Amino acid sequence: MEPSEYLILVLFICLGLFSVIASVFNLDWYFKTDGAMMFVRRLGRNGARVFYGALGIALIACGILGLLYW
Secondary structure, eight states, X not given: OOHHHHHHHHHHHHHHHHHHXXXXXXXXXXXXXXXXXXXXXXXXXXXXXXXXXXXXXXXXXXXXXXXXXX
């Protein structure tokens, strides 16, 4: 595996952790960004938190599985 592929998989894990942390701690500045506001308007604040938590877990899983099975 190329070093750039390792970097991408580690980046997936880091971004997933960031998303999970933002959803668990309900970071106000995170949910007021333009991208997140689209989900907040459609799903409500708690729905957006669940969505970003699930997205973070999926990113972490993809990164770990990529590192293990690539």
